[in-house]
Amino acid sequence: MGTPDRDNYEMAPQSDRDVEKQKQVEEEEAGWTGLGKEELLQVADTPAWNWTRNVLLVLFWVTWVAMLIAAIWIVVTVPRCPDVEWWEKNVVYQVSPRSFYDTDGDGVGDLKGLNKKISYLEELKVKILYINSIFSQANNSVGHPGNHIVDFKGIDTSLGTKEDFQKLMTTATESSIKVILEFIPNHSSDQHPWFLDSKANATGPKANYYIWSEYQGPEVMEDNNPAWTKVEGRGWYYHSKDPSLPDFNYKSEDLRKDITEAMGYWLKEFGVDGMVITNVNSVVDYGIVSESRKRRQSTNDTTAAPAADLTQAMPATTDAMPAPVATTDAMPESKTTMGATEPFAEPGPTYVIHEEDKMLQEYIKQWRSVFVDNSYLGKYRLLVTSGADSIDSAVVQYGNKGQRLADFPLNTLFPDVITGEPNGEMVAEAITDWIEAKKKVDEDTYKRWDSWMVSNNDIWRVASRCSSDLVNVMNTMVLTLPGTPIIMYGQELGMQNNNASEDQQLAPMSWDKTKNANFSKGEPWTSLSDNWESNNVKVLSDKDKKDSELNIFKSLVDIHLEPPVSAGFFDIIKKSSGVLAYLRRLEDWPTYLVVINFSNSVEQLEFPSDRVQPEAEVVLSTDGSFEGDLNPQKIKMKGKSAVVFKYKALQ
Known part of the structure; x- marks a missing residue:
């Protein structure tokens, strides 16, 4: 037989004294029912409890109202991000x-x-x-x-x-x-199975996948090389790049x-x-x-443009x-x-x-x-x-x-x-x-x-x-x-x-x-x-x-x-042979001023005060010439450089 699991059983009392003591504990537990209503009211009606309860109640409502005001303030004042993909x-x-x-x-x-x-x-x-x-x-x-x-x-x-x-x-x-x-949908290799089939069989299922003609068209490529290549027994096929890249016939x-x-x-x-x-x-x-x-x-x-006669340059197709x-x-x-x-x-x-x-x-x-x-x-x-x-x-x-x-x-x-x-x-x-x-x-x-x-x-x-x-x-x-x-x-x-x-x-x-x-x-x-x-x-x-x-x-x-910058409006405010400057702006967001000097020479630039704020932060300078906060309305730009300013939007 296996040993009994002692944890599943209660130990029996060992003496009359233990039995009596256990009964006493059970009676005390059965008799306790907690504080009554009158007793609770007496305890709760003390000055200390009243003060604590009122303070907590006030704090709760103040916190709730403050959170509501903060949420409204955030919704109203914080700029919304544009909805872009x-x-x-x-x-x-x-x-x-x-x-x-x-x-x-x-x-x-x-x-x-x-x-x-x-x-x-x-x-x-x-x-x-x-x-x-x-x-x-x-x-x-x-x-x-x-x-x-x-x-x-x-x-x-x-x-x-x-x-x-x-x-x-x-x-x-x-x-x-x-x-x-x-x-790349325009062409394939001349080794593509479609072209090999089209070249070998003028009546096969891929015959019209490419542009074939019995006549060499006048077209030439950008490098003046012929745009048509002849295949003996089949005709000429068209390629806008080179002969190894025949063009598809999208009429098919x-x-x-x-x-x-x-x-x-x-x-x-x-x-x-x-x-x-x-x-x-x-x-x-x-x-x-x-x-x-x-x-x-x-x-x-x-x-x-007037319509052209394509009968010679295009394959017949239904x-x-x-x-x-x-x-x-x-x-x-x-x-x-x-x-x-x-x-x-x-x-x-x-x-x-x-x-x-x-x-x-x-x-x-x-x-x-x-x-x-x-x-x-x-x-x-x-x-x-x-x-x-x-x-x-x-x-x-x-x-x-x-x-x-x-x-x-x-x-x-x-x-x-x-x-x-x-x-x-x-x-x-x-x-x-x-x-x-x-x-x-x-x-x-x-x-x-x-x-x-x-x-x-x-x-x-x-x-x-x-x-x-x-x-x-x-x-x-x-x-x-x-x-x-x-x-x-x-x-x-x-x-x-x-x-x-x-x-x-x-x-x-x-x-x-x-x-x-x-x-x-x-x-x-x-x-x-x-x-x-x-x-x-x-x-x-x-x-x-x-x-x-x-x-x-x-x-x-x-x-x-x-x-x-990613989704705002775009305004060119200055352009010259050497310089391009433009604004990127979005309602309620800071405005960005981008100034680019393409030339080798130093450029002395002025921007209208109704478009550019007198105080701005330099967020990027490609040559390190600008840093910190400054007035971008008048700047001196080194050659082949760019600078990006950020300032509060004009109201």
């Missing part, structure tokens, strides 16, 4: 994955390397990662990295695997960083469906937050269609243009008026959307339906477009007459004025031209969001295109203009181009002064930046170097995130 207020950091960080020593940056460096983006307070083309590439691809696509649903093996990409998405999500991908409904499906694949399978659809102007810029666009560019024509797509959940409504300085005026009767731009709008409309279908509460899919021959052709990508298409088009035309020693008046004109072009469309477009850049994967770095001592000036401008700043990787360091024969702006990221700038343990796929030893992350991160490009960039990101 994640893609409107945050900085976009553009990365060419082949050039960012290599983890396997083959000399090519990869997705694992990008994943490993997410912490660097956190350090920069970057919340949007824009990754250039990662899709499967042809083995014989030369030039135009990322363009030689053979599978729009695959990842290039030199960059990694889909598992690597999924891990990158997970890491980015955990760091509250949105990921958007570049998607099947082609449009396949491209749209590929976009949806990345949104659904990997949870990508959006896409930048590049080269969109080339989607309809083929054959004689583009001649009207070229005539308009050269003559600044504002009337519709496919219809895409029907308008209903977008009842098209995009969040704009909450601010970016760049507006005066009431909206109705566009004049001369505003015309040209035929090729109408065609492009139809294609964007079809793409947009995929983004809408994959958006839901808490997960908005961003649609950005890139590629235009003129500002007018760019702004129509927003949509018109209430039809929202791109959330915003990239302003890839703006860098055209940022060359050599930029002219303040020309820069100001480029800014206002963009804003005014939106106004010409309609009121809805006028209120739409802007974007600004000075370099990207196709445009030389500003440190090489202008000069290295203008980097801080340019970053100040891009991060304080009204809209989303697009920052090319290494721009925060003032990286220069390399000495490669092409794609010089894609120099590997400069991490430190060790071999290969610590980009790779192997031989890099392209040469290092010309200034990698001085302008790298490790050197410029030194906190004692407050005026380093990287430390100034970090300060500028903080300034950009201030509501008046």
